[in-house]
Amino acid sequence: IIDQIAGILSIGPRVALQALKNTKLKNRLDDEYLASLPEPKIVLLGDLQIAVPFQSGGSFEFDNGRLEVFFLKRDIVRLSWQPGKPPLPYALAQESYPQISIKYTEVADGYILDSGELTVHVHKDGSISFLDPAGTVLRCEAPPRRKGEGWVHHAYLAEDERVYGLGERTGGLNKRGRSWKMWNTDPGLCYSAEQDPLYICIPTCLSLSSLGSYLIFYENYGPGNVTIDSEPQTKGLFQAAFDLGMLRYYFMPGPPERALHHYTELTGRAPLPPRWALGYQQSRWGYTKEADIRRVATGFEQLEIPLSAIHLDIDYMDGFxxxxxxxxxxxxxxxxxxxxxxxxxxxVSIIDPGVKQDEKYSVYQSGKAKGMFSTLPGGDLLHGVVWPGSAAFPDFTNSLVRAWWGELYRDLIRQGIDGFWHDMNEPSSFVANANSEMTLPLSARHSLECTGGDHRQAHNLYGLLMNRAGFEGLQRFNTKKRPWILSRSGWAGLQRYAWCWTGDVQSSWEQLRQTVPTILGLGLSGLPFCGPDAGGYFGSPSPELYLRWLQLSAFLPLFRGHSAKRWIAREPWNFGENALNIARRTIRLRYRLLPYFYTAAWQTSQTGIPMIRPLFWIDPSDPSLWDIDDSFLLGDSFLVSPIFKKGAASRQAYLPAGKWYSFWDRKEYIGPGTVHLEAPLERIPVLVRNGSLIPMEEGKELVLQAFGKGDCSGKVFSDLGDGYGPWRVDSFTYSNGELKQETQGEFRFPYKHVRVETE
Incomplete structure (x- = not known):
């Protein structure tokens, strides 16, 4: 009841009434559509009948299915099981690779395909084994089963195997022990610590065990579930089940850094963002007029707190x-x-996909006249309910619609908008009860590049393709600026077009704690640029909770304060004088560290390796690091251990092997092992890896902070901060009191002086 009242208050009684009518219609349409679908039947694979080798793989015909094994590279292999409709390549940035030759051998129980770096053993019953060059079995799979229009796929996990990724999820970093739904979902209001699914569901898993590591990506955007030993009787069993389409997946052996490198080569690397996007950004649902924006900007200026962006939520629009x-x-x-x-x-202005149903509104007029919106099966225009009330939804699975939508950004760009915030793009449509999903009817029709399909096929693609439409539009109209989009939803490949954030979280210590494993999981799913709403979105945090959230966010790619109406705005001056002073120092530190952040962002754009990494990144062979999700690595040098408990002034943290130094006072710590770290309210524990040179900005001076008694090194990437002009990379080495500098690139060095500090 409380949630229903809160929902009505947030959307208003008129829209709430429309949502009630929409719920009844949607439930009826979904019931009719699901009833029309045939009961899914299980079909076993049967026996192998024919095997045909080709240069880069082989084809295998079974009684009731066909397998193609195709090596894209010596350490990337694609397996495709048919029958089933092949996926449209929306997720892929690279569809073709130079052809390679592999060794194909018939053995007693099947066929072995060996690239020299990876071996695939296809057994006669359809089971598959993947082996590394030493002959270690990395993954064993049972013969898949056809189920209705889709497939069910099983694999057997090692006893100590961890599974990470799967997009945006609650819970710990390791995803074993439950089932995870593949259906992008607006949870409504805020979500609980165990809720699933959330906004970004990606069927990508990184696996790690004493046998080795690998990444597997299921290129299937239909509804599905990934279930990982969720019951005692299924311990050690991995199951991926999809309702639609062929079973296509990619296998990439580790270590994790190599696997993520290949995965982002396949699905695309996140482009280098404009430098301002790495600064502090202020937002609130409740900045309703120009005076509010100017008040916020003036407040930051008068209090000498740096600020890079202000976000305009839905109130800047004319009637939404x-x-x-x-x-x-x-x-x-x-x-x-x-x-x-x-x-x-x-x-930065918010854009939702829902277009208000209003015959006098040019965007609705144009979209309706040109056939840009999704329809119902009979051809009638589909309307959902969002902030303006009844609204049509563009069909982003049509290239013509994406081009039309991209054109619409032109006017806001001309008015000086530098970034866009895509919300409600799961897609979300308001409903009036918790038993109905907040999305479009399953029978809604979509183009899918003129192949035709329903919303079951298009749903998980919706946010991805909205972001693609916006990104490509910004590229056309702002040729001298890098597009910057922040998105709530998406699918595999989202990183090519947008950053993301963790959605509408409650202002609580529990949700603060959830931030780290969620962001680590997103990074291991290919999405490197993300962060939370500092302070939480719903609720009014105490000054302590606000500061601890701000301090954590200062070491994440997205550094944004945001909140809903009726709660304390996340402006630093709203939490008392002491909190203001600490917040000011925290935000100023972020700007001093911009050379480090910008360099790490550039490295991510080149390699696909996330800026925020789990501690096992340093040594994947150390089981002690596999489950740590209350600390993280930032780039190559920082280890951050946030504070998650009310009143805590210290904490225990496990360190990987080697020497580590406190960023604040250079106190030395030795890993591996657990150490005690002080954490007064003014700061959270931040350690620096031995041998690091941390670049920091002080006006026009570059200060290199050296940590360790031996040689120290570090890099600094520089350019204009936006656009596509000249750049440079300066590699610094500090040894025996002498600083050496090597340079690549043609951009003019942006600093007047370089200074090294050792204490």
């Missing part, structure tokens, strides 16, 4: 009509943007 501006509340958005730019502040 996307791509419009309310002329009374924001009479001159272009001038507002210009004035803020003079202060170094960029405007």
């Amino acid at each position: 009509r996307v791509f419009t501006v309310h002329k009374r509340r924001f009479p001159d958005l272009k001038k507002l943007s210009y004035d803020l730019n003079q202060q170094g502040i960029h405007l």
Whole structure:
């Protein structure tokens, strides 16, 4: 009841009534559609009948299925089981690779395909084994089963095997022990610590055990579940089940760094963001007019707190009509943007996919006339319910729709908007009870590049393709600037187009603790640029909780304060004088560390390796590191151990092997092992790896902080901070009191002086 009342208050009684009507219609349509589908039948694979080798793999015909094994590279193999509709390659950035030759051998129980770096053993019953060059079996799979229009796939896990990834999830870093649904979902209001699914579901798993490691990506965007020994009787069993399509998946052996490198080669690397996006960003659902924005900007300026962006939530629009501006509340958005730019502040505006049903509204008129919106099976226009009430939804699975949608950003760009925030793109449509999903009817029709399909096929793609449409539009109109999009939803390949955040979280210590494993899991799913709403979205945090969240966020890629209406705005001055002073120092530190962050972001764009990494990244062979999800690595040098308990002024943290130094006072710690770290309210524990040179900015001076008594090294990437012009990478080495500098690139060195500090 409380949630229902909160929902009505947030959307208003008129829209709540429309949501009630929409719920009844959606439930009826879904019931009719599901009843029309045939009962899924289990079909076993049968025996192997024919095996045919080819240069890069082999084809295997069974009684009731066909397998193609194809080596894209010597350490990337694609397996495709048919029958079933092949996936459209939305997830892929690279579809073709130079052809390689592999060794194909018939053996007593099947066939062995050996690339020299990876061996695939296809058994005569359809089971599969993957082996490394030493002959160690990394993964064993049972013969898959056809189930209705989809497939069920089983594998056997080693006793000590950990499974990571699967997109945005609650729970710990290791995903063993439960079932995870593959269906992007708006949980409504805020989500609990065990809730599943959430906004970004990606069927990508990184596995790690004493036998080795590997990554597996299921290229299937239909509804599904990944279940990992969720019951005692299924211990050690991994199951991936998809309702639709062929069973296609990619196997990439470890170690984790190599596997992520190959995965992001396949699905795309996140582009280098504009430098301002790594600064502090302020947002609130409740900045309703220009005066609110100017008040916030002035507050930061007067209190000498740096600020890079302010986000405009849905109140800047005219009646929640996307791509419009309310002329009374924001009479001159272009001038507002210009004035803020003079202060170094960029405007980011929210865009939802739902287009208000209004025959006088140009976007609705255009989309309806050109056939840009999703329809019901009979051809009638589909309407859901979102903030403006009844709304149509663009069909982003049509390239013409993506081009049309991309054009709509032009006017906001001309008015000075530098970034876009894509929300509600699971897609979400309001419903009036918890038993109905907040999305479009399953029978909704989508183009799927003119192949045709329903919402079951298009649902998980919706956010990904909205982001693609926006990104490609920004590329066309802002050729001298890098697109920057923040998205709530997406699928595999999202990193090519957008950053993400952890959604509408409650302001609680429990949700603060959940931040770290969620962001680590996103990174291991290929999404390197993400963060939470500092302070939480729903609720009013205490000054202590706000500061601990801000301190954690200062060491994550996305550094944004955001909240809902009716709760304390996350502006630093709203939590008392002491909290203000600590927040000011925390945000200023982030800006001093921008050379480090920008360099780490550049490295991510080149390699696909996430900025935020689990501790096992340092030594995947150390089982003591496999389950740690209350600390993380930032880039190559930092280890961050946030504070998650009310009143805590210290904590225990496990360190990987080697020497580590406190970032704050250079106290030395030795790993492996558990150490005690002080954490007064002013700071959280941050350690630096031995031998690191941490680049920091102090005006036009580059200060290199050296940690360790031996040689120290580090890199600094520099360019204009936006666009596609010249760049440079400076590699520094500090040894025996002497600093050496090697340079690549043509960009002018942006600092007047370089100084080394050792204490």
